[in-house]
Amino acid sequence: MNLFQPFTIPYMQRALVEVLVLGALAGAVGVLVVLRRLAFVGDALTHTVFPGVVIAHLLGRSLLAGALAFGVLTAVLLTTLGSHRRVGDDAALAILLTSFFSLGVVLISRTPGFTADLTVFLFGRVLAIDRTDLVQTLAVAAVAAITLAALHKELVLRAFDPQAAAAMGYRTRRLDLALNLLIALVVVAAVEAVGTVLVIALMVVPAAAARLLTDRVAAMTALASLLGAAGGWLGLAVSYEVSVDHDLRLAAGATIVIVLVGLFLLATAVAPLRRRLAARSQVAAAEALR
Amino acid sequence: MSGLPGLFADGFARRALLEAVMVGGLCGAVGVHVLLRRLPFFTMALGHATFPGVVLAALAGISLFAGAAAFGAVVVVMVALLGTRDRVDDTSAVGVTLSGAFALGVLLLSAQAGFTRDLTAYLVGSIITVQAADLVTTAVVGVAVLAALAALHKELVLGAFDRGGLAALGYPVLALDVALLLLIEATVVTSIPAVGTILAVALIVAPAAAARLWTERLAATMALAAALGAASGVVGLAISLQWRVAAGATIVLVAGAVFAVSLLVAPRHGLLARRTSAAPAPTRAG
Numbered sequence: 001m002n003l004f005q006p007f008t009i010p011y012m013q014r015a016l017v018e019v020l021v022l023g024a025l026a027g028a029v030g031v032l033v034v035l036r037r038l039a040f041v042g043d044a045l046t047h048t049v050f051p052g053v054v055i056a057h058l059l060g061r062s063l064l065a066g067a068l069a070f071g072v073l074t075a076v077l078l079t080t081l082g083s084h085r086r087v088g089d090d091a092a093l094a095i096l097l098t099s100f101f102s103l104g105v106v107l108i109s110r111t112p113g114f115t116a117d118l119t120v121f122l123f124g125r126v127l128a129i130d131r132t133d134l135v136q137t138l139a140v141a142a143v144a145a146i147t148l149a150a151l152h153k154e155l156v157l158r159a160f161d162p163q164a165a166a167a168m169g170y171r172t173r174r175l176d177l178a179l180n181l182l183i184a185l186v187v188v189a190a191v192e193a194v195g196t197v198l199v200i201a202l203m204v205v206p207a208a209a210a211r212l213l214t215d216r217v218a219a220m221t222a223l224a225s226l227l228g229a230a231g232g233w234l235g236l237a238v239s240y241e242v243s244v245d246h247d248l249r250l251a252a253g254a255t256i257v258i259v260l261v262g263l264f265l266l267a268t269a270v271a272p273l274r275r276r277l278a279a280r281s282q283v284a285a286a287e288a289l290r
Numbered sequence: 291m292s293g294l295p296g297l298f299a300d301g302f303a304r305r306a307l308l309e310a311v312m313v314g315g316l317c318g319a320v321g322v323h324v325l326l327r328r329l330p331f332f333t334m335a336l337g338h339a340t341f342p343g344v345v346l347a348a349l350a351g352i353s354l355f356a357g358a359a360a361f362g363a364v365v366v367v368m369v370a371l372l373g374t375r376d377r378v379d380d381t382s383a384v385g386v387t388l389s390g391a392f393a394l395g396v397l398l399l400s401a402q403a404g405f406t407r408d409l410t411a412y413l414v415g416s417i418i419t420v421q422a423a424d425l426v427t428t429a430v431v432g433v434a435v436l437a438a439l440a441a442l443h444k445e446l447v448l449g450a451f452d453r454g455g456l457a458a459l460g461y462p463v464l465a466l467d468v469a470l471l472l473l474i475e476a477t478v479v480t481s482i483p484a485v486g487t488i489l490a491v492a493l494i495v496a497p498a499a500a501a502r503l504w505t506e507r508l509a510a511t512m513a514l515a516a517a518l519g520a521a522s523g524v525v526g527l528a529i530s531l532q533w534r535v536a537a538g539a540t541i542v543l544v545a546g547a548v549f550a551v552s553l554l555v556a557p558r559h560g561l562l563a564r565r566t567s568a569a570p571a572p573t574r575a576g
Contacts, residue, residue, distance in 0.1 A: 034379075034382050037379055037380075037381040037382070038381075039331070039381045039382055039384065039385030040330075040331040040334070040381060040384075040385075042385070043331070043334065043385065043388070047488075088325065088328065088499075090328055090330040090331055091325055091330055091495050091498075091499040092499075093330065093331075094330035094331070094333070094334060094491050094492070094495040094496075095492065095495055095496045095499060095546055095549050097334070097491075098488070098489055098491060098492030098495075098496070098542050098546065099492065099496075099542060099543060099545075099546030099547075101488065101489070101539075101542075102489060102492070102538075102539035102540070102542040102543045102546070103539075103543060105414050105536050105538075105539035106535045106536055106539045106540055106543060109535050109536035109539065110534075110535060197338075197389055197392045197393055197396065198389075198393075200385065200388070200389050201389035201390070201393065204382060204385035204386060204389065205385070205386050205389060205390075207382075208382040208385070208386055211382075248401055249400050249401055250397055250400055250401060251396050251397060251399075251400035253393075253396070254393040254394070254396035254397040254400065255393075255397065257389055257390060257392075257393030258390065258393050258394065258397060261386060261389070261390035261393070264386055
């Protein structure tokens with residue numbers, strides 16, 4: 001299989017840049033998602049930006065602006081609703097997710113040919129993104145990356161020790177809102193190009209794999225970014241190769257997800273081995289000290 | 291509106307009405323257990339993960355119910371297995387399984403060049419085209435699930451509140467867990483013709499969450515949740531017939547609205563009632 005030859009074609013180049021940027025960004029944010037067990041929040045946001053996209057589409061405005069508006073609205077609602085004791089954050093999430101998604105479906109069901117629009121939203125069209133899409137993705141990704149870099153220390157502290165974070169004077173509710181907004185930014189940057197399913201996969205799967213392979217947060221973040229980008233690259237190459245040379249059409253976005261899940265399963269197989277090696281080196285270090 | 295009887299005069303509308311009442315009631319009752327065990331994300335994942343089963347069944351020309359049910363069972367096992375690894379928490383296990391299974395469905399679909407059967411109906415539902423056979427399936431599965439829930443009620447409730455106690459009394463905890471997951475799976479699969487794989491979770495979670503705001507007693511919660519689920523189905527269907535919008539999504543919006551109103555005005559746990567006696571809320575990110 002050739003990892004470079006397909007990417008001489010312009011549309012494959014654009015797709016490659018898109019998945020490399022998104023894979024690296026979603027991997028880094030995904031570590032916080034996995035550490036805080038917020039996979040459901042990511043899944044919810046991929047669905048709740050849908051009505052924003054539909055409304056923007058109906059009004060003839062920028063789809064990105066519509067998605068951004070609903071992403072921010074969801075992040076705020078999640079942070080406030082999640083603290084209602086009798087409801088519970090997971091129930092609030094499920095209701096918000098399905099209600100917003102339904103709103104989008106109801107709005108778009110009035111327009112002809114809505115099943116095609118719905119399919120694009122769910123499955124993406126990574127091979128059909130143009131220069132404007134790419135620039136928009138890069139801009140939103142840059143904002144998300146800067147926010148992540150600026151707040152990383154605080155967010156990690158909040159993940160491991162909320163009491164200490166509160167005692168040190170950080171507003172934990174604001175940090176929670178910041179993380180929810182960060183997830184929303186990743187979703188908004190990605191959803192139009194790659195579809196909802198790929199976004200959630202890019203955010204959760206590489207980070208979960210990286211968590212199996214290392215205990216240090218910095219290494220986990222680097223590894224998750226690397227796995228996300230590598231999975232994107234490999235998935236695109238496989239889907240191109242199979243589609244062109246073997247005449248079996250494989251959807252690019254879905255192939256990337258399957259490759260990522262493959263990498264994750266590989267990590268679950270390697271993890272016990274690594275644990276044993278680490279334990280042995282600790283024993284060796286202890287004996288050397290004696 | 292031109293009156294409910296006029297709206298439901300046609301055969302297809304009456305079938306849809308019956309399906310909406312049955313699915314809404316079943317989902318509402320099961321939803322109380324889903325909330326007690328904090329399983330909404332798992333239920334969501336089941337909805338997504340039955341998709342490849344539906345595609346495979348459509349390709350093989352067998353019952354879509356059978357395909358969805360078989361794949362749902364695979365997911366139950368996958369999540370249970372992944373969740374036992376000490377460094378993969380339940381949420382991430384569900385996330386990985388959800389996206390992997392859904393992508394598999396998309397992949398299978400895209401590999402079929404001449405695939406014409408419209409699967410949007412299975413994503414967002416198509417209650418208007420429900421057939422008599424679907425109604426029979428819903429009725430049979432619904433009665434079976436409700437009977438199982440009633441028979442295991444004491445054990446399931448104890449398991450939700452006190453797993454240690456359940457184990458100490460000698461009950462098979464794991465078997466009961468799997469039984470409940472399979473009951474939820476059966477409910478999700480049964481809801482697919484009405485509201486589709488993605489929106490089934492709404493009918494399970496929203497009426498139960500609304501009912502929990504009104505009453506503290508479990509039996510009353512289940513009855514109220516079933517009633518609210520069935521009512522959401524009827525009202526949503528009527529609105530969708532009147533204004534010609536997507537039926538499944540409208541039903542879900544009505545269920546969401548019922549929850550939103552309950553959240554505001556419920557006597558003890560509603561936001562308006564709480565404003566007078568503001569207790570410090572636990573800080574947990576949503």
